Amino acid sequence: MSKLIVSEIGPASSVQDGGRHGAQRYGLTPSGAMDQLALAAANVLVGNTPFAAAIEIGPFGAAFTAREGAVRVAVAGASRNTDISGRAVALDASMTLADGQTLTLGFARGGSFSYLAIEGGITGEPMFGSLAVNARAGLGSPYPRPLQAGDQLQTPPASGAPERRIDLAAPPEGPIRLVMGPQDDEFSEEEKKLFLDSEWKISATSDRMGYRLEGPIIKHLHGHNIVSDGTVSSKPSAWRGRKPRHGTSRNCYAPCPIGCVRSTSLISTSRLSVMLTSRALPSAPSTPEHGRYLRQPTRWPLIKTIRSRKGIQDDHHRSQLRSR
Amino acid sequence: MVETLSAPRILPSGDSAITVEFSRDIDDGANKRVLALDRTLANEPVPGVTETVPTYRSLLVHYDPLLVDFDTLREKLLALANLPVPPTIKTRRWRIPVVYGGEHGIDLEDVAKTLKTTSDDIVERHVRGDYRVAMIGFTPGWSYLSGLDNSLHMPRRQNPRLLTPAGTISIGGVQTGVQCLAGPSGWHLLGRTAVRTYQLHRDPIFLLEPGDHVTFSPVDAKTFAEQDRAAEGGEIVAELMAA
Numbered sequence: 042m043s044k045l046i047v048s049e050i051g052p053a054s055s056v057q058d059g060g061r062h063g064a065q066r067y068g069l070t071p072s073g074a075m076d077q078l079a080l081a082a083a084n085v086l087v088g089n090t091p092f093a094a095a096i097e098i099g100p101f102g103a104a105f106t107a108r109e110g111a112v113r114v115a116v117a118g119a120s121r122n123t124d125i126s127g128r129a130v131a132l133d134a135s136m137t138l139a140d141g142q143t144l145t146l147g148f149a150r151g152g153s154f155s156y157l158a159i160e161g162g163i164t165g166e167p168m169f170g171s172l173a174v175n176a177r178a179g180l181g182s183p184y185p186r187p188l189q190a191g192d193q194l195q196t197p198p199a200s201g202a203p204e205r206r207i208d209l210a211a212p213p214e215g216p217i218r219l220v221m222g223p224q225d226d227e228f229s230e231e232e233k234k235l236f237l238d239s240e241w242k243i244s245a246t247s248d249r250m251g252y253r254l255e256g257p258i259i260k261h262l263h264g265h266n267i268v269s270d271g272t273v274s275s276k277p278s279a280w281r282g283r284k285p286r287h288g289t290s291r292n293c294y295a296p297c298p299i300g301c302v303r304s305t306s307l308i309s310t311s312r313l314s315v316m317l318t319s320r321a322l323p324s325a326p327s328t329p330e331h332g333r334y335l336r337q338p339t340r341w342p343l344i345k346t347i348r349s350r351k352g353i354q355d356d357h358h359r360s361q362l363r364s365r
Numbered sequence: 366m367v368e369t370l371s372a373p374r375i376l377p378s379g380d381s382a383i384t385v386e387f388s389r390d391i392d393d394g395a396n397k398r399v400l401a402l403d404r405t406l407a408n409e410p411v412p413g414v415t416e417t418v419p420t421y422r423s424l425l426v427h428y429d430p431l432l433v434d435f436d437t438l439r440e441k442l443l444a445l446a447n448l449p450v451p452p453t454i455k456t457r458r459w460r461i462p463v464v465y466g467g468e469h470g471i472d473l474e475d476v477a478k479t480l481k482t483t484s485d486d487i488v489e490r491h492v493r494g495d496y497r498v499a500m501i502g503f504t505p506g507w508s509y510l511s512g513l514d515n516s517l518h519m520p521r522r523q524n525p526r527l528l529t530p531a532g533t534i535s536i537g538g539v540q541t542g543v544q545c546l547a548g549p550s551g552w553h554l555l556g557r558t559a560v561r562t563y564q565l566h567r568d569p570i571f572l573l574e575p576g577d578h579v580t581f582s583p584v585d586a587k588t589f590a591e592q593d594r595a596a597e598g599g600e601i602v603a604e605l606m607a608a
Contacts, residue, residue: 062415062416063416064505064571065416065418065425065427065502066403066416066417066418066419066501066575067501067505067506067563067571068501068502068503068504068505068506068507068563069505069563168565177504177505177546177548178504178505178546178563179565180565220377220378220379220380221377222376222377222378222384223376223377223378223384223386223423224376
């Protein structure tokens with residue numbers, strides 16, 4: 042076995058995968074990668090299954106060193122300065138760290154999360170079928186907590202397979218797409234229009250549990266002390282956008298789900314810079330079309346087509362093309 | 366007598382989940398229908414449904430939109446929801462020990478003051494209750510119970526606390542609850558139990574199931590401390606009563 046040593050790492054970095062499904066009825070949230078598309082891209086680049094466990098790296102920098110053998114990795118997600126022992130390398134690509142070499146990632150630019158997938162996956166003990174870290178519930182493996190400098194991840198030695206890269210589409214600009222409901226009838230048409238037509242700023246208090254948005258006051262029709270079984274909630278003073286990764290499985294204390302972020306928009310939402318900067322969001326369309334959205338699921342097709350994207354080409358193949 | 370059931374509301378919850386809502390309010394009858402539909406879906410799986418989450422008055426049904434579309438699933442759920450509620454399956458009855466008041470239940474005195482009675486009277490009314498697990502959620506093992514005495518219904522706190530202790534027993538609105546992990550809460554804290562409704566490396570990991578019956582029994586602080594040590598070691602501590 043080779044090892045990947047965490048030499049340096051910022052907060053909000055942990056092992057995540059496709060998530061832990063099936064126990065939401067007991068209050069256990071799925072966890073899993075904030076940006077499932079970037080997770081899948083990184084995994085596929087090193088030949089793993091798309092939702093295998095990888096290292097989710099928060100907005101700050103990180104460094105990883107190969108020990109006791111070469112380690113092949115891929116990084117996808119937020120844009121960052123990246124180098125191997127001082128030599129700049131491209132993101133959204135696989136790379137092999139020789140024994141002793143260090144991969145250094147800078148601060149995230151234009152996003153928050155990056156994914157470092159390790160060829161052969163991360164060795165750990167699955168809990169409810171997942172290695173994803175949920176620190177509050179004491180779950181996650183090999184460490185049930187955010188990663189720290191000095192942590193070691195066991196991994197099979199690098200295969201020596203040709204390196205690959207992927208041209209990921211830029212995160213979509215424009216409004217965050219919602220499906221209104223399930224409790225949008227707790228708001229008047231005027232309040233819903235105000236909600237959809239306003240610009241919202243991501244609060245610095247946002248985290249994996251929720252993006253707190255600052256903007257105009259959206260009033261409930263019947264007060265906020267309503268029945269709690271919701272998902273996206275609105276407080277009298279702020280709208281809380283639900284991020285279903287480390288969120289509460291059921292409800293908040295003063296919830297009123299006005300709408301749910303579309304799966305595809307969750308991907309782009311998770312790419313917004315949250316922890317470092319606050320940024321105004323463009324306004325959302327004022328006439329959401331439930332039915333059309335519901336018949337156009339796009340998250341899974343997006344992920345399922347990664348393997349067949351033209352963007353995936355191994356460097357060996359590219360150089361052959363060039364030499365012709 | 367054949368009971369006529371009102372059709373539930375089918376509400377989109379994003380592009381891969383449907384809320385089947387049986388009542389606008391917290392309602393025991395609605396909760397029974399929720400749990401019945403949950404059991405139906407467990408016994409006769411509908412293709413494309415990936416996970417169900419029961420709540421007081423609605424069932425959240427997660428689905429894979431590539432396997433089943435919204436309209437098809439809506440029709441299926443409506444048909445299943447309108448089946449007669451099957452007779453209640455055998456449920457379990459738990460007795461959960463609670464140390465009330467003092468440092469373990471810092472809101473007990475205030476609740477008594479607000480309701481113009483004594484702390485002992487509040488405890489007595491809370492212990493007298495015959496509760497049912499209506500849903501589990503918010504954080505792992507947080508069990509919401511129906512059956513709270515009308516006289517104990519109180520609005521939630523204006524300012525939720527960011528951290529309340531593991532094992533907290535509290536009341537909020539028309540509900541009472543057993544909280545497992547330390548975490549935020551806007552409810553009124555009456556006491557604590559050593560019982561872990563969620564504990565890794567114990568069989569079962571989750572102690573309570575939606576539909577289980579629960580009663581509380583008061584214990585003193587010394588007993589609580591002993592039970593807490595036993596529970597830490599993996600003991601269930603709660604008593605399983607004869608049904």
